[in-house]
Amino acid sequence: MQSEVILQADKIGKYFYDPEKFRVLNDISFTVNQGEFVTLVGKSGSGKSTLLYILSTMDTEYDGTLSIHNQQITGMKQNSLAALRNEKIGFVFQFHYLLPEFSCLRNVMIPALRLGRYSRKEIEERAYEKLKMLGLEDQALKLSAKLSGGQQQRVAIARALINDPLIIMGDEPTGNLDSKNTGIVFDILQDLAHNYHQTIVAVTHDNDFAHRSDRTIEMQDGHIITTQKQF
Numbered sequence: 001m002q003s004e005v006i007l008q009a010d011k012i013g014k015y016f017y018d019p020e021k022f023r024v025l026n027d028i029s030f031t032v033n034q035g036e037f038v039t040l041v042g043k044s045g046s047g048k049s050t051l052l053y054i055l056s057t058m059d060t061e062y063d064g065t066l067s068i069h070n071q072q073i074t075g076m077k078q079n080s081l082a083a084l085r086n087e088k089i090g091f092v093f094q095f096h097y098l099l100p101e102f103s104c105l106r107n108v109m110i111p112a113l114r115l116g117r118y119s120r121k122e123i124e125e126r127a128y129e130k131l132k133m134l135g136l137e138d139q140a141l142k143l144s145a146k147l148s149g150g151q152q153q154r155v156a157i158a159r160a161l162i163n164d165p166l167i168i169m170g171d172e173p174t175g176n177l178d179s180k181n182t183g184i185v186f187d188i189l190q191d192l193a194h195n196y197h198q199t200i201v202a203v204t205h206d207n208d209f210a211h212r213s214d215r216t217i218e219m220q221d222g223h224i225i226t227t228q229k230q231f
């Protein structure tokens with residue numbers, strides 16, 4: 001069965017001024033299919049975060065075109081983009097950005113409350129389901145600040161999943177974790193991709209993490225230099 005294309009970047013380019021104009025991304029083209037777990041790697045300064053920011057629809061100043069699930073994103077108005085982002089993209093960052101005064105359940109509910117598609121009761125049930133999927137059902141009512149770093153990152157993954165996003169974007173999702181928790185978070189992401197067809201694109205500096213993903217896209221000086229399947 002042919003997988004659907006979830007993300008398509010076509011000749012993405014970007015300039016910064018520092019203070020002279022310089023090209024930070026040049027002619028970046030690739031596609032990501034449903035259920036693929038792709039990592040973006042490359043030396044510091046190669047343009048990974050800049051690219052992820054564009055792919056996440058947060059930066060709209062670039063050349064080329066970006067499509068998500070065959071919908072052209074480039075040129076969309078900011079308010080439509082914000083709605084699309086909340087509904088279709090889940091984010092997992094290096095730092096979990098959970099609200100410490102709220103329970104884990106409440107933290108996970110937030111993007112769904114913002115989306116406004118489900119009743120509060122349904123949202124609560126969905127949030128509980130996602131926490132259960134990540135082995136955190138016993139922690140649901142605890143304050144997020146009371147959890148360990150690894151558990152907090154799993155709550156952040158549950159929050160990223162609450163609206164059943166088309167794609168999860170990770171910006172160093174294990175950058176703040178020890179090796180044991182890195183392994184746990186990697187296994188969760190891989191399970192989501194392989195068993196739930198969740199599409200994932202993550203920037204990482206962790207070679208081991210990258211080598212275990214389905215495909216690495218390596219960047220150098222704003223170009224893609226290799227894109228290789230991992231076996």
Ligand SMILES: Nc1ncnc2c1ncn2[C@@H]1O[C@H](COP(=O)(O)OP(=O)(O)OP(=O)(O)O)[C@@H](O)[C@H]1O
Pocket residue numbers: 016017018024042043044045046047048049050051
């Ligand atoms: N807002 C900005 N204004 C000017 N230059 C910038 C800006 N943001 C990033 N840069 C420059 O663009 C280049 C790419 O930066 P980027 O953060 O995308 O790299 P990266 O590969 O993610 O690096 P790291 O691995 O260190 O996070 C670098 O030379 C950086 O200094």
